[in-house]
Amino acid sequence: MKIGIIVYSQTGHTLSVAEKIREKLGEAGHEAVLEQVTITGEPAEGKFQLAATPTVDGYEGLIFGSPVQGFSLSAVMKTYLEQLPSLAGKKTAVMVTKQLPFAWTGGNRALNTMKQICKDKNAQVAGSAVAFWAASKQEKSVAACVDSMVRCF
Numbered sequence: 001m002k003i004g005i006i007v008y009s010q011t012g013h014t015l016s017v018a019e020k021i022r023e024k025l026g027e028a029g030h031e032a033v034l035e036q037v038t039i040t041g042e043p044a045e046g047k048f049q050l051a052a053t054p055t056v057d058g059y060e061g062l063i064f065g066s067p068v069q070g071f072s073l074s075a076v077m078k079t080y081l082e083q084l085p086s087l088a089g090k091k092t093a094v095m096v097t098k099q100l101p102f103a104w105t106g107g108n109r110a111l112n113t114m115k116q117i118c119k120d121k122n123a124q125v126a127g128s129a130v131a132f133w134a135a136s137k138q139e140k141s142v143a144a145c146v147d148s149m150v151r152c153f
């Protein structure tokens with residue numbers, strides 16, 4: 001399957017998880033392409049303009065990735081997702097990275113926002129996962145997040 005992994009990453013964590021997902025999807029026989037959403041300005045709400053807005057055309061599968069910011073989905077990924085066209089017929093999975101090692105400190109909320117926007121655009125949402133950046137959980141949770149995303153396809 002041709003799968004687009006589309007991420008916003010402010011400090012590189014989400015991008016590094018996305019790179020691992022791309023590698024594993026490739027090993028599983030998929031054609032996986034990693035693309036980044038970029039901005040001009042500051043990443044805070046109302047202070048940026050989207051610069052690179054990867055198109056979803058041509059992908060049968062999609063994985064969206066984002067950091068959690070302020071106990072919510074990053075404003076950049078929310079703005080990017082909201083401007084997308086219909087995702088009808090596209091199998092979609094979502095993932096976030098975050099510092100605090102508990103999903104209830106913004107992770108679940110961010111994932112629910114992503115899932116809702118994708119569902120509103122008629123995507124088939126196949127799964128979601130969180131990777132925690134806290135040292136105590138990082139290695140295991142990144143591996144689990146990568147596995148969970150790959151198993152969706």
Ligand SMILES: Cc1cc2nc3c(=O)[nH]c(=O)nc-3n(C[C@H](O)[C@H](O)[C@H](O)COP(=O)(O)O)c2cc1C
Binds near residue numbers: 070071
């Ligand atoms: C402005 C800002 C707000 C953040 N808010 C949260 C938060 O609410 N909960 C959390 O667990 N981590 C929070 N973090 C940490 C990031 O979510 C975490 O470091 C993430 O892995 C960064 O991903 P990135 O490197 O792809 O941008 C915040 C980071 C920044 C810069």
